[in-house]
Amino acid sequence: MTSADLGPELDPTHLAVARWPRGWRPAVLPDGFFGLVEDDDEVTLVCAETDQPDGALTVERGWRRITFAGPLPWEQVGFLADVAGRLAAAQIPFTSMAGFTTDHVLVRAAQADLAVAVLKGQAPPAPRPGTTNP
Numbered sequence: 001m002t003s004a005d006l007g008p009e010l011d012p013t014h015l016a017v018a019r020w021p022r023g024w025r026p027a028v029l030p031d032g033f034f035g036l037v038e039d040d041d042e043v044t045l046v047c048a049e050t051d052q053p054d055g056a057l058t059v060e061r062g063w064r065r066i067t068f069a070g071p072l073p074w075e076q077v078g079f080l081a082d083v084a085g086r087l088a089a090a091q092i093p094f095t096s097m098a099g100f101t102t103d104h105v106l107v108r109a110a111q112a113d114l115a116v117a118v119l120k121g122q123a124p125p126a127p128r129p130g131t132t133n134p
Contacts, residue, residue: 008066008119010112015063016049017095017106018056026053033065033104035097046097046106064112066119071101079103087115090124 013032020043026036030047037044045052049061072079080096083105087094092111097104107115118124 008068008116010116011065011067013065014049014061014109015046015065015106016052017060017063018045018052019043019058020045020056062109063106064109066105066107066112066116068103070103072103083119086118086124090114090118091127092118 011033015033022038022040022042024043026045030045030051032048032051034045034047034051036046042057045056046063052059068079068083080103083096084094087105087107092107092115094105094107094115097106105115114125
């Protein structure tokens with residue numbers, strides 16, 4: 001099963017990824033899609049740009065979410081490698097997030113339409129030396 005088999009869908013919401021101090025929690029959980037991760041050093045909140053609280057240590061705005069609805073079987077091997085290979089061939093950086101049955105990748109908004117096309121099986125454009133594709 002490849003990324004193209006799962007019909008990647010682009011969410012219209014522009015997301016922000018924010019770094020917060022360890023132990024921080026939002027006063028209210030954001031509406032819609034969000035991810036909250038805590039490790040030994042920090043808390044990361046991914047949510048709509050408009051829902052990101054003020055006061056984060058660092059905020060990266062301008063992300064879009066591509067969803068692979070699945071469900072992906074837990075035994076599936078190589079799915080993320082397929083996604084990474086297709087996006088790398090198009091010079092598109094990404095990060096990934098997973099739910100129980102649904103996987104997501106985040107790409108920069110300027111590259112979102114190209115990322116979906118490549119993930120659906122379209123050939124990537126010719127690389128431009130020293131740049132990432134817009």
